[in-house]
Amino acid sequence: MDVNEKVLRLKNVTMTYGVKRVLNGINLEVERGQIIGYIGPNGAGKSTTVKIMLGLIQDYEGQVEIFGTDIASGDSSYKRRIGYVPEQAELYDTLTAMEYLVFTGELYGLERKFVEEKAQKLMEEFELGEVLHSRISSFSKGMKQKVLIISSLLHNPDLLFFDEPLSGLDANSMMIIREMLAQLAAQGKTIFYSSHIMDIVEKISNRIVLIVNGAVVADGSFEELQELSEEGSLSGIFNQLTGFTDHVSRSERIISIVEGGNADG
Amino acid sequence: MxxxxxxxxxxxxxxxxxxxxxxxxxxxxxxxxxxxxxxxxxxxxxxxxxxxxxxxxxxxxxxxxxxxxxxxxxxxxxxxxxxxxxxxxxxxxxxxxxxxxxxxxxxxxxxxxxxxxxxxxxxxxxxxxxxxxxxxxxxxxxxxxxxxxxxxxxxxxxxxxxxxxxxxIGLAFALLFIVVFTSLLYFFVLKFFxxxxxxxxxxxxxxxxxxxxxxxxxxxxxxxxxxxxxxxxxxxxWHAFLPPMWFGAPFELLLNQNYATFTILFTLLAILVPLIAIFVYIKLTPSFERNLDKLMSESKNKKRKPHMLDELWVKLICRSKEEKVFFRFTALMMKQERQFKLKVYPAFGFAIIFPFIFIFTELQSRSLADISKGNTFLFIYFGSIMIPTIIHMLRFSANYKGSWIFKAAPLENPNAAYSGTLKAFLAKLYIPVFLLLSIIFIWIFGFRIAPHLVAVLLGAIVQTLLTYKMINAEPFPFMNSFETVQSDGSMKLFLLSLLTGLFVVAHLIANAITGGIYGYIAILLITLLVGWRKVFAMKPKTMH
Structure with missing residues (x-):
C-alpha cells in the first residue's frame, strides 16, 4: 500500500431528509495514518457523514471514495477494512457478549474459532472477562461501549469510524482507548473520530475537521485552527467558529429563572 | 396528564x-x-x-x-x-x-x-x-x-x-391472596436467582x-x-394444596350446612392464608426492595456449550457462510429475545394443541379405531398455522436499531441471510412440533400415513418459502420495531394463513388418485429445490 494513498475522499456530498438539507456539499480527503477529529454542534451532520461512508445511507448525492473505490459501485468488499462504533450503543443486546462478538466477526468473514479466541482475549483486556457469557442487556453503558469497540476491532480494520467512542467509559478506560488510537495510527491505520469532548479531540487528533450546518468550516491541525481564532483552547475555538458567544448571558438568565418566582404562588 | x-x-x-x-x-x-x-x-x-x-x-x-x-x-x-x-x-x-x-x-x-x-x-x-x-x-x-x-x-x-x-367476600380474599402471593413469589425468585x-x-x-x-x-x-x-x-x-378448593368450601359449609372437618378446615384456610400472607409481605417489603437491585445488575456468567443439534443442522442444511451465520443468529434470537417469544410462542403452542382439540372433538362421535382408518390425520396441517405469524414476526426485534451491523458488514451474499433465517425457523420451531405431532399421529393412524407426513412436511417448507416471498420486506431479519408490527395489517396475515388450505386441497386431490401422494411429493420436492434457489439466488463469487 502506498503511504500517500487516499484512504477516503468525499466530493461535494449532499444529503437531504425530506425538505431538510443536512449536508451541504462536504469535501474531504483523508490520508493513511491520520487521526481526524470530526467535530460540530448537535445536528450538524457528523453522524450522517459517517453513515454515508459506511453505506448505511444510500440516497446521498456527490461522490464518496474509500480505498480508491466509489462506494456506490455496489461492491461491498471495502467494508471488510472498516470498523465502526455507532453513536448510540445499539446492538442486539438479548445476546451474550460472546454471541454478539462471534456473530459480528463472522459477518466480517472471520472463522468462528478465531473470533472466539480473539474476543475472549480482548474482553479480558477490557476487564470484561467475567461477563463474557452474560446477556448484554444487563450491561452498563460503558460496558456496552467496550463490547462495541471490541466488535469494531475484531477484523483488524484499516479504517476506523468512532462516533462518540468514549461515552460512558471511566477515566482509565478512556486512557486505554486514547493510547490505543495513537498506536493504531502509528501503525498506519486511519481513524475518523467524532466527539463532543473537546479536550480529548484536541489531544489525540492530528487533524481537526469542524462542520456547522452540514458544511466544513474549519479543517487543519490544532495549531492551524488556533491561528484562525484568538481563543486558546479547542472548545473556545469551537464556540467562536460555531457563532456561540452568549453563554455567559444565557447562563445568567437560567440562574435568574431558577432562583426567581414564588414557589407557593 | x-x-x-x-x-x-x-x-x-x-x-x-x-x-x-x-x-x-x-x-x-x-x-x-x-x-x-x-x-x-x-x-x-x-x-x-x-x-x-x-x-x-x-x-x-x-x-x-x-x-x-x-x-x-x-x-x-x-x-x-x-x-x-x-x-x-x-x-x-x-x-x-x-x-x-x-x-x-x-x-x-x-x-x-x-x-x-x-x-x-x-x-x-x-x-x-x-x-x-x-x-x-x-x-x-x-x-x-x-x-x-x-x-x-x-x-x-x-x-x-x-x-x-x-x-x-370469597372474591375479595382470593384477590388479596393472588396479589400478595405473586409478590411473594417474585420475592423468592429474586432472592435465590x-x-x-x-x-x-x-x-x-x-x-x-x-x-x-x-x-x-x-x-x-x-x-x-x-x-x-x-x-x-x-x-x-392433597386437595388442601389447591387454593381454589379453599374458596369452594365456604359455600358448602354455609349453604349446604356441611360441617365436615374438611369444609371447616378449607374455609379457615381461605380466610387465614391471605391474612398471614399480607403480614409476611409487609415484613418482607424492605428486603424485597433491596433485592430489586438484582434486576439491574449483571446476570450470571455461564458459558453455554454450542448446541450439538444446532451445529448438526448447520452442517446439514446451510451451504454458504452467510447462511450459517444467520442460522445461528436467528436461533439465538428466537431462544433469547423475550418480546419475540411473547409474540410467537402462543402461535407455536396453538400449532401443537389444535390438531388434538379437533381429534378430541371427533372422538365424541366415534371411536379411536374408527378415526384411525380415515383422513383425519390431515388435522396435522393445523401445525402449519404458526408459519405466517412467525415469519412475519421474524422481521421484528426489540433491538431493531442494532441492525446497522448488517449494512456495515461486507456481506457477499446478502440474499443468503434470510435463507439462513428461514432454515433456522424450520429447524428450530416447525420441525420439532411436526415431529412431535408425527409420532403421536403415527401411533394413532399407523405407519400407512408416513408418506402423507412427508408430503405435509414438504408442503410446510414450500409454504414457508411462499409466505416469505409474499411478505418479502427487508433484506435482513429483526430490522423493525415491534411498535410497527400492526401497521402492515393482520388482514394480510390472515390471507396468508389460508395458504395452508391450498396445501390441504392439493393433498386431498393427490390422495384421491392411486399413488398420487408420491407424485405430489415429487412435485413438492422439485418446487422446493427450484424455488429456494430462485428466491435466494447467490451472486457469482467475486474475487478480491
Missing amino acids: GEFRTLAILSKFRGLFAKLGIDYVAMETILRMKLTMDGRRVPTIFNDMRKTKDGNQFLKSLWIYGIYGVMIIPFLFIGDQYMFQMSIVFGIMMFVLTTTMVSDFSSVLLDVRDKTVLQTKPIDGRTLAAAKLIHIMLYMFFITGAFIALPLIVSLFKKGIAFTLIFI DGEKLKDIINYVQILLSVGVIVGYQIVIRSFSFVDLDVTYTFSW
Whole structure:
C-alpha cells in the first residue's frame, strides 16, 4: 500500500431528509495514518457523514471514495477494512457478549474459532472477562461501549469510524482507548473520530475537521485552527467558529429563572 | 396528564390515609403519573389486536374479561354440588387473574425506575409502598369487576343473596391472596436467582396466559356436552394444596350446612392464608426492595456449550457462510429475545394443541379405531398455522436499531441471510412440533400415513418459502420495531394463513388418485429445490 494513498475522499456530498438539507456539499480527503477529529454542534451532520461512508445511507448525492473505490459501485468488499462504533450503543443486546462478538466477526468473514479466541482475549483486556457469557442487556453503558469497540476491532480494520467512542467509559478506560488510537495510527491505520469532548479531540487528533450546518468550516491541525481564532483552547475555538458567544448571558438568565418566582404562588 | 375518576373517588378517603401516616397529596401525584403512563401501554391480552393510539387501552380491554366471565356462568347452573362447581369457578378466576397480574402488572411491582425517580425525592417509604399497592389493587379491582359482573348478577337471581355475598367476600380474599402471593413469589425468585431468571419466568407466564385463554375456551366449550351433572365431591388430603378448593368450601359449609372437618378446615384456610400472607409481605417489603437491585445488575456468567443439534443442522442444511451465520443468529434470537417469544410462542403452542382439540372433538362421535382408518390425520396441517405469524414476526426485534451491523458488514451474499433465517425457523420451531405431532399421529393412524407426513412436511417448507416471498420486506431479519408490527395489517396475515388450505386441497386431490401422494411429493420436492434457489439466488463469487 502506498503511504500517500487516499484512504477516503468525499466530493461535494449532499444529503437531504425530506425538505431538510443536512449536508451541504462536504469535501474531504483523508490520508493513511491520520487521526481526524470530526467535530460540530448537535445536528450538524457528523453522524450522517459517517453513515454515508459506511453505506448505511444510500440516497446521498456527490461522490464518496474509500480505498480508491466509489462506494456506490455496489461492491461491498471495502467494508471488510472498516470498523465502526455507532453513536448510540445499539446492538442486539438479548445476546451474550460472546454471541454478539462471534456473530459480528463472522459477518466480517472471520472463522468462528478465531473470533472466539480473539474476543475472549480482548474482553479480558477490557476487564470484561467475567461477563463474557452474560446477556448484554444487563450491561452498563460503558460496558456496552467496550463490547462495541471490541466488535469494531475484531477484523483488524484499516479504517476506523468512532462516533462518540468514549461515552460512558471511566477515566482509565478512556486512557486505554486514547493510547490505543495513537498506536493504531502509528501503525498506519486511519481513524475518523467524532466527539463532543473537546479536550480529548484536541489531544489525540492530528487533524481537526469542524462542520456547522452540514458544511466544513474549519479543517487543519490544532495549531492551524488556533491561528484562525484568538481563543486558546479547542472548545473556545469551537464556540467562536460555531457563532456561540452568549453563554455567559444565557447562563445568567437560567440562574435568574431558577432562583426567581414564588414557589407557593 | 388527565384527571382520573378513580382518583376523585380515592380522595374521599383522604382522612383515612392521613390517619395511616400516608402523605395523600404525594401519593395522588404518583398515582396520577402512573395511571397516565398505563394509558399508553397495551395489555398482553390484547397482544394480537390492532393498536389504537389514544385513550386508556386498559379500560377498553375490560370487555374481554367480561367475555371470560360468561364462561363461568354455566358452572353456576350445574346444581348444588358447591364444593365441585365453585372450586372450578374459583380455579378459572384465579388462573386468569394470576396470569394477568403477572403478565401485565409485573412491570408495576418490579419498576426499577421507581428507585431512581421516586426514592430520591423527599417522600417517605410508607407513602411509596401505599402508592404501589393501591396502584395494583385499583387495576385488579377493575379486572375482577369486569370479570365477575355477569356471573354475580346471574347468581343473585339464580342462587339468592346469601350465595352472592359469600361469592363477593370469597372474591375479595382470593384477590388479596393472588396479589400478595405473586409478590411473594417474585420475592423468592429474586432472592435465590437473578433478575434474568425472573424476567424469563414472567415471559413464560405471559405466554401461558395467551395460550391458556384460547385453549381453555376451546376446552370449556367442548366439555359441556360431557359434563356429568351428578358428580359428587370426595375429599382427598392433597386437595388442601389447591387454593381454589379453599374458596369452594365456604359455600358448602354455609349453604349446604356441611360441617365436615374438611369444609371447616378449607374455609379457615381461605380466610387465614391471605391474612398471614399480607403480614409476611409487609415484613418482607424492605428486603424485597433491596433485592430489586438484582434486576439491574449483571446476570450470571455461564458459558453455554454450542448446541450439538444446532451445529448438526448447520452442517446439514446451510451451504454458504452467510447462511450459517444467520442460522445461528436467528436461533439465538428466537431462544433469547423475550418480546419475540411473547409474540410467537402462543402461535407455536396453538400449532401443537389444535390438531388434538379437533381429534378430541371427533372422538365424541366415534371411536379411536374408527378415526384411525380415515383422513383425519390431515388435522396435522393445523401445525402449519404458526408459519405466517412467525415469519412475519421474524422481521421484528426489540433491538431493531442494532441492525446497522448488517449494512456495515461486507456481506457477499446478502440474499443468503434470510435463507439462513428461514432454515433456522424450520429447524428450530416447525420441525420439532411436526415431529412431535408425527409420532403421536403415527401411533394413532399407523405407519400407512408416513408418506402423507412427508408430503405435509414438504408442503410446510414450500409454504414457508411462499409466505416469505409474499411478505418479502427487508433484506435482513429483526430490522423493525415491534411498535410497527400492526401497521402492515393482520388482514394480510390472515390471507396468508389460508395458504395452508391450498396445501390441504392439493393433498386431498393427490390422495384421491392411486399413488398420487408420491407424485405430489415429487412435485413438492422439485418446487422446493427450484424455488429456494430462485428466491435466494447467490451472486457469482467475486474475487478480491
